[in-house]
Amino acid sequence: MAVTITTAVHALFGGTTPDATATTPSPSPTPTPLTPEEALLKTAADPTKACAVSFRGDGIALAPMLQTAGVLFTGLPIPERAGSVFAGWYPTPETAQTQTQTDRVNGSQLTTCVGHRRTLYAAWVTPEQNTAAGSKIPILMYHWFTSKPGGEDNWLRGNYIYIEDFRAQMAYIATSKFYLPTWDELNAFIDGKLYLPPHSVIITDDDNEPTWFQLAVPVVTEDKLLATSFVITSTRQEGSPSAYVLQRSHTDDMHRAGDNGKGRMVNLSADEVAADVEKSAQILGAKEVVAYPFGHYNVTAEEGVTKAGFPLARTTEYGMVKIGTPKLELPVVRVNYGDTADDLKRAIG
DSSP states (O other): OHHHHHHHHHHHTTOOOOOTTOOOOOOOOOOOOOOHHHHHHTTOSSGGGEEEEEEESTTOOOOOEEEETTSBOOOOOOOOBTTBEEEEEESSHHHHHHOOGGGOBOTTSBOOOBTTEEEEEEEEEOHHHHHHHOOOBOEEEEOEEESOTTOOOSTTGGGEEEHHHHHHHHHHHHHTTOBOOOHHHHHHHHTTSBOOOSSBOEEEEETTOHHIIIIIHHHHHHTTOOEEEEEOTTTOOOOOSSTTEEEEESOSSOSSBOTTSSBGGGTSOHHHHHHHHHHHHHHHTOOSEEEOGGGOOOHHHHHHHHHTTOOEEEEEEEOOBOTTOOTTSEEEEEOOTTOOHHHHHHHHO
């Protein structure tokens, strides 16, 4: 009877009848925080190609990096640890332990990942091991190319590499599994902060001449070999012709004679040199290395390159890069017309 009276009173004053089956609402669950990798992937301009790369290993406390699948790894960190020398990134803890050269991951390779994620593992050596390795890194210097077995009949004949010789040379590098360092790796190697395998080589070409694009670029692309094209940006502003080709500075407008008959690089002030290479860097989007036009340089040229923020500069003088090599005087191994794959093998091992 009490229930009936209560119900009547509620009805009389416009109330509603309580639902005996109603329950107190449960609070909304707290969203699970995004992992650093998930948060990074959300920032990607193209989510379909985004790859969050994480880093693991002794002494490693690095945030993940966003890379793009199908594009060369870019800016992989080179960590430092007291009493050790960094020896590169590897795909598994086991390969980081064995340090097999062909397993090492760097910016000469296209980014791959599974489920938009990739983890790389750090390897280390001692400073004594790094020094004992005695690595000497050749920087190959090419210029122009020809499809004529007998070469070109002009005064620059030596600059034109027969394309079939070039093809055989690149095949030798590819099948011999040379390690292909990036410029930031070479920079750290010179400082003694990064171990590079003795079996390493850097491939470069000067002048952005048409035969480089027509004949040579398809070869390095097919063989998946990282190469650097030193571009005169006053004559070329287009992007890279291949995923495997880095375009770096051969200056903007200093690849011509100055007042004393030598290149403008040694005829201008440090500020003028800096302004020129700065312009080239803005066009190319990179400030890693500059190749001196004609190989001409002096203290003033070096000052200008440094003012513009370039850490490295390449000459035309013969030699190989070692720990402690002057960074603004990098030597080369020049390749000339008539040089065969066997000649290259004798030159670089």
